[in-house]
Amino acid sequence: MKIAQITPLYEAVPPRLYGGTERVVAHLTDALVDLGHDVTLFASAEAETRARLIPVRDQAIRLDPAPLKSELAAHMAMLSDVLKRADDFDVLHFHTDMIHFPFFERLADKTITTLHGRLDMKDLPGVYERWPQFGLVSISDDQRRPLPFAGWKATVHHGMPADLYDFGPRSDGYLAFLGRISPEKRPDRAIEIATKLNKPLKMAAKVDAADKVYWETVIRPMVEANPLVEFIGEIGDHQKSVFLGRAEALLFPIDWPEPFGLVMIEAMACGTPVVAFRCGSTSEVIEDGETGFLVDTLEQAIAAAGRAHLLDRDAIRARFDLRFSSTAMARRYLDVYGDLLARRPFAENPVHRAVTRILERASLKVPGAPDRTMVLPP
Template sequence: METSTVNGEGLARRTARSVPAAARANGTGAEAPLRIAQVAPLYEAVPPGAYGGTERVVATLCDGLVAQGHDVTLFAPETSSTEARLEAFEKPLRERFDAHEMASVAPHLHLEMMAELAARAGDFDVIHSHLDLLALPFTRLIATPTVLTLHGRLDLDFVRQLLPRYGSVPLVSISDDQRRAVADLDLTWAATVHNGLDLQHYRDVPHDSDGYLGFVGRIAHEKGPLTAIEVSRRTGVPLRLAAKVDPTDVAYYQEEVAPQMGSHVRFVGEITEDEKPTFYACARATLFPSDWPEPFGLVMIESLAAGTPVIALRRGSVPEVIEDGVTGFICDDVDEMVEAVGRIDEIDPEACRRGAARFNAERMCQGYVDVYRSLLPGSAGGSPLPAPRQALGQQLSPSTGEN
């Protein structure tokens, strides 16, 4: 890994390694490698030590693209670890910022990073941002094709106000459902590319249910921890909460969640990547009671890879990830989730593992490479950009089949 550090005392500049022109435009008919800039949020290291969904996806994508032979530069926090070249900015913000600083200082630092990238845009064939809306203004300053993956929710008023101002910017959704909140807006959707992970270390752990229900994620209202506690109480099956409490959610945890924990609930806190496979594999089922339009939900594919079925509310991307009655149960309310706990033995652990195989790293990487090439001048099809408001369901990441 080659690293250059950038901090608040001055933005370091260095020239990205160039792929020789002969290799980029050879006459063999083989597609030439690309020079790709990946821009990650500064909140967590890439990959994160524990919680951090977007950062794990970016880490998987960078390593996968390098393995394919592409020249990848990752703009990310300085403690990141990657097979790509690392342009390091700041220390992970979650380690040192309180809630006020996250809202006031963090956006400025992200804009500072984008300004550095804009000055070097000519070093790359494609720029791929994972900063959601923060990167949008820079697309007007950068001649290099730039694509944004939207990792967050799109059903918020300020999102609906801002996105149409940049209607020609190529966007990638991480599920078809994510687009529904803005389906009436004139936007340019390049593709839906489902998130993917390297899940082999999950498959290597034998599935051996220890009889508890698992909950993995954040302690936040929209994630549904109170629903998980209720399901555990009504079924009599113990619950283990492997969850992180962000500074903004401390009051919610202390005032609403903690008082509901009885002897049937064990709060184990945030678990590391090394601890996750065993946690999932030893669970009777993983509860996914998110009560908001979750754009994807890595918890679901992690659980499936460990052979553990998922019991989820019918929200957001859940129907795109879980096959009802095969890899888990999709429920419309708490009563159905309680009933589903009694049906867990109907689910074959190997069917769960096969379901997870649909969301592997290779498919995600290939989906994004197809997007990158579609943006290059002279790309096949005659147009560097897809048509605005591309129909839901068009995916460059297949959603069926096995690796």
């Protein structure tokens, strides 16, 4: 199958530091190549991939030092490149939210769009009502709740390579927070949980420009006043095996409808249990009492973090291997692609075309094909 993967341009593929969507696209692309498919990745030039790379920007937007840059212009240029090459592919898999809808209306039956973000925002319902022909994939069932009428084709949970992170058989006794410093991620809860338990807390987190006031006025004073808390800053994949693998538990104290939460399965890959507030996707990812604990209150979170060391780290890693490997994710997407191809009109369907050529050479009639002479020269 010839598959195009079209990623956002905010981060490298995979990201150098923080980043979710581009990291998932990197894992999916490589897994599809490993399964024998012909995959082309549209991304910024520093992408590391086993697929064919079509670079559409010199570097990813967020770490580009240029003081002025246009995110919209970069993505429009990429979509133009994809449109010019659209006939080269059986499937166009977009990870760019809905920006491509007006450009690809006539090719909608050739596309799959994975939505990676929250969907409970004003104006979004109108978009999905206006362009219902685009097939959508959610990254959790909970993500769909604000748009139940949209053109959902499947839910595919994220996955990652089984060998990306090392298993950590035992912890060093600290709690971990990994993600963004933002109000919805509730780093303040993480600090309070660790303080109540008198346990060290290591925070590896990104501070976006939009959250600098929150960092400076709320979280930074809490960090600097608490000897239990160590703020590390952003980390990359090469640092996560140690950071997560030596933690007693990952704290995931969110207060928003998290679409997936990649950090949860990153912790599971290291054998580290997750203490997560029951919000958004967490109940789909965490198996309560097996791979971590689901909680509803701060008091429950404190109690859960206090007993997280009792969970079997080998069993947690085994559940990751079963549910969240990149190969498992790729196979689920191949089912989605197969359904898309099966619904395509006969003349445009690459699977039907291949079968037609085989049967024509055998001078056989193709079921459902137009009535015509089908004997080709040898």
